[in-house]
Amino acid sequence: MPSTTPAPTRRRLLQSVAAALSASALAGCGGSGSTSGTASVGPDASPPEDALTDPTHVSLRNSELAPIVEERDSETDASESDTAGTRRFDDWQHDLVVDAERAASLTFADVDGADEARALLEETDFESESVYVEGHVVPECYERRLCWVRWTDSEIETDYARILRDADVACEADADDFVTNLIRIPAALNPDDVRSYGSSGGSGPCRTPTGESMATGEGA
Known part of the structure; x- marks a missing residue:
């Protein structure tokens, strides 16, 4: 949609698109072990008591449907390609980084925030901390903000x-980006x-444990 379109017209269009879209999170399968699907918890849901609602994190956004974080010198596995040889791109990707050597092997696409993401990895104490890397396909007109992790x-x-x-x-209302946290x-x-990974989501702001709206960090 051209950027010269007046904001009120654009907002009305996006609101009509929002009404037509499901609030369910996008999901896929990947990683070792079993993976759980995703579910919408709704805009008024409070976080579980054991959830961390303000985790240190960096959010990266790619205007192309392409990985943002990859292993250095990695090659596309045959299982990641369709029968025509074109690389398949999953709606939901996840990875767990637990040591400095693995962290140093990761490369980043040329997107805003990549330096901050590298710094987060470098500053992580892997003796007592881990970094969870999670990516989702997100409609181009929306942000996907992290509310909590547990x-x-x-x-x-x-x-x-x-x-x-x-x-x-x-x-563009019908375009998608890829967002990685x-x-x-x-x-x-x-x-x-x-052995199990899950992700949920809903429309509206994140909620505090008491059910109130809370400000979230920078989205992507």
Whole structure:
């Protein structure tokens, strides 16, 4: 949609698009072990008591449907290609970084915030912390803001709020971006033990444990 379109007209269009879209989070499968699907918890849901609502994290956005964080010198696996040889791109991707050597092997697409993401990895104390890397396909006219993360030795779960981007941001209602969050978890997790991943989301702002709206960090 051209950026010269007046903001009120654009806002009305986006609101009509929002009414037609489901509030369910986008999901896919990947990683080792089993993965759980995603579900919409609704805009008025409060975070679980054991959730961390203000995790240190960096959010990156790519205007192309392409990975933002990759392994250095990695090659496309045959299972990641369709029968025509074209690389398949999953709506939901996740990874767990638990040591400095692995962190140093990661490369970043040329997107805003990449330097901050590298700094987050470099400053992580992997003796007591881990970094969860989670990516979602997001409609171009929306932000996907992290509300909370929770974990056990065998499971990681996140929740996001889907919010319209500012009216002065040019976007196409039928276009998608890819958003990746690097989330620091204050626990030294073992990726071999984490067998389940889940993500939920809904429209509207994030909520505090008491159910009130809360300000979220920079979205993407």
